[in-house]
Amino acid sequence: MSWWQEAVIYQVYPRSFQDTDGDGIGDLEGIRRRLPYLKSLGVGALWLSPFYRSPMRDFGYDVADYCQVDPTFGTLEDFDRLLREAHALGLKVLLDLVPNHTSDQHPWFLESRSSRENPKRDWYIWRDPAPQGGPPNNWQSFFGGPAWTLDEGTGQYYLHLFLPEQPDLNWQNPEVREAIQEVMRFWLKRGVDGFRVDVLWLLAKDPLFRDEPGSPHWRPGLPDRARHEHPFTEDQPETYAYVREMRQVLDAFSEPGRERVMVGEIYLPLSRLVRYYRAGCHLPFNFSLITEGLPDWRPENLARLVEAYEGLLTRWDWPNWVLGNHDQPRLASRLGEAQARVAATLLFTLRGTPTWYYGDELALPGVEIPPERVQDPALRRQRDRAPTPLLPLGRDPSRTPMPWDASPRAGFSTAEPWLPLNPDWPTRNVAAQEQDPRSMLQLVRRLIALRKEPELLHGAYRTYRAAGGVYAYLRGEGWLVALNLTDRAQALDLPRKGRVVLSTHLDREEGVGETLALRPDEGAVVRLG
Template identity: 55%
Template sequence: MTDWWKSAVLYQVYPRSFQDSDGDGIGDLNGIRARLDYFVALGIDAVWISPIFPSPMADFGYDVADYTGIDPRFGTLADFDALVAAAHARGLKLLLDFVPNHSSDRHPWFVESRSSRTNPKRDWYLWADRAPDGGPPNNWISDFGGPTWTYDDRTGQYYEHAFLAEQPDLNWRNPDLRAAMYAAMRFWFDRGVDGFRIDVLWHMVKAAGFPDNPPNPHYRHGMGEMHRVLQINSTDQPEVHAIAAEMRAVADAYPDRVLIGEIYLPVPDLMAYYGTPERPEVQLPFNFQLIDAEWDAPTLHRIIAEYEAALPPGAWPNWVLGNHDRPRVATKRGQAQARVAAMLLLTLRGTPTLYYGDELGLEDVPIPASQVQDPRELREPNIGLGRDPVRTPMPWDATEGAGFTTATPWLPLNPDHATRNVVTQSEDPTSLLNLHRQLLALRRTQTALETGDLTLLAPDPAILAYHRGPDLLVLLNLTDTPASYPIPQGHWQALASTLPNPASPGTTIELAPNEGLILHRQSSPAQPGA
């Protein structure tokens, strides 16, 4: 087996929004296949596709009605097989989103489970009696607001759901349920899938007996109702690690497969999901710290140092700047710092994941109230938690449908799509898209950027500085004012800058506002004419 994922760059595709091939305004598998050469030209190695399984779309595919099928909106199994073959022919890996915490309430398993208390699949989900006061069994709150319990009149019990009522949680303590889910993983591995991103891995087991969650003393309005309590008993239970290890064993039975865990936990708790050498879990527990970090050099220096120090022996780091749930990097950091952020993501030690459209500097798109699709926003509107703004269609060109569709797109296009699109940025050598292409190409020629050591240099108020290997130096000005930095001994040459015409290094270098720079130490001063 190889650890290809260590040197790889991952790219997340939100399939509804990437490329529509059949004119219905929704992206699909054949659309992704038509754009495979874009991934190759960009320089990424693996494509992760958000859920494409049959679904009523109460939560846009994260409510799965069949773990071994393709939703007709996206195509067919034959279309999927063609996509896998075409990706592999180009040297690209293909990853799927696996959603093991919950299914759709229309999944045949749940239809059976709620049919009677004696049905053999009753225990495949989490059921409980009323509390003594006649209400829900405990005080748990759904991540989308409201109780995490829904009463079923037919059988006189509540079922538990961490998200929508249409997404009942599965009971991973049931061995038959576990066997069925592992069979679903094998179904996709047998079709050539190279790995899974595992949705809300830390949610998968709940405390026995369903004790109340303690109130959150730091709750304030606008955080979302879910934060009224601390999810001590409804997430991150010790038993989840045995399940993650079993999933890893399923994956390890196939060559060169990878598991990535979605886990929003503090770093010390996150590290447990690597497992141990004797019982490994996921290879890459997602590290989301950069998404919400205070964007200044001292903070980023501390985050990187503490994360690197916390890694268990042999564990491989990873970094994420955006995804389908969180505000886009260009919205949070601004267009100038989005360029610096790209250099940061693609030069840190570890596997980076790039969210579709971030390479163009897409920003969150305002969604009129009449066009809101996201159930998160519909349940708790106007507090900034809606996810539609980061899921809008990919702008490929300056045409009316931006090259994404010939119909009305399912969500509005970015208002600046006539100028912020792939074709326009491809023709501009200074564009953010071409900066990504340059940085990704540099990773392939400078192996220190892929797998070399990282050494942080002395903290600085303005500049984040670190070595990759012995001879690469990364300098990132996190401010909008010029800043100087002393250069380590040696003859240094600029390999890449986020801005045109970088300064030549001497004993110090002056970075322009919002500039990132990669320097290479030469073995000896360059000779004239060399």
């Protein structure tokens, strides 16, 4: 197996992991100092959200220089030191590649905007106004409002699927594709182990720039982009060729035992998601647990999702699963702490590579953000345009600082953090949970260690018959996972006797006969005899 199949990927949001220079914002040196914690957790790779030079209109997803570290986070030398020490500990490092758009302060866009005749004009997507005036078509931004902004100086509109300060690159231009590939080479030469590619499914756009059809599901209060379906701005056929080109760059730097990997951010139905395997993406992010599983936390629904995904994979495709990230509500806020433990058991015992979001091992809740401290540009923009936006809390509640201990400001910083800490940080922190043998942190550590069992890594998945709110499945021939998704005691008939090797309650390891008794909100991993 390749390292990326065996590893657990841990997402670090650099602004919120550890501050070392006293400005209230996390930095690369802070991540370096916390590498021993990640090693002790048992993860195999860390994915770093963007730390490139940026005006920070979207906290690094608006890149002004792909090959420099923003001073907020440190220097290139800080990154090199972090990478060396991560590798010395046996940890791989993935960077967040943002190829769909840049900052409007990127030199490429400043040139492109300077005149219609500039050689970089075609590096971005420019269109004349509609015949009656106004934007060229009805495309809408993910962050609210039209996806077009008029440039008064040149009289044309430029496309931005996100903020106006994030103009979209023109991926039809081979010079653009080569420039992004050069960015990849820059970081691969420094030794990074691959990339998580931001909004991979959005790179190509309809060359005819046709209006998108209205959505029958839209209702007042939903974001502007929900007004339409998106056959012309998402998952265009040309995207697969672009993915293949990026994969070729990665392959050129790969060697036995050191494969460079591509993880793709792709919010698509499973039937379309799996096409990105064929294009060359090692791990097209499977968000089905987030988008369909967590909102409908029932055994029959989870079984349906897993079976559907497994049924679409070929023998060459490797599955992956994720329960949270920097754009989604916190796991513990969605399910409650008891079922968050059950969900963690699911994630680490399904077949495939799990990705884990920082702080979820503490069952961190989403933190209520006072209006005056809201940072999320998507929320600010949508809040100005609609009285009841789809995400009334924005993304800030999931991006709050990591609480390390009970010292002032939770050991995260010596200054006021850029976002508020979780209110219970004096008791919900890493140091406290290290001392608690039944904490969520200890459970996650145990699950990651258990996942290394050969059949839990390689064994086939089969749904196992269950009833009464229990979701159960077999891994290989020797393991059964039983998850009680209810707050009532349940019982499950086993295929044969076995032994409970891990319970989400962390209070029993015992032999079991033909019936497994599950307490409320309990998951159990059973080694069958």
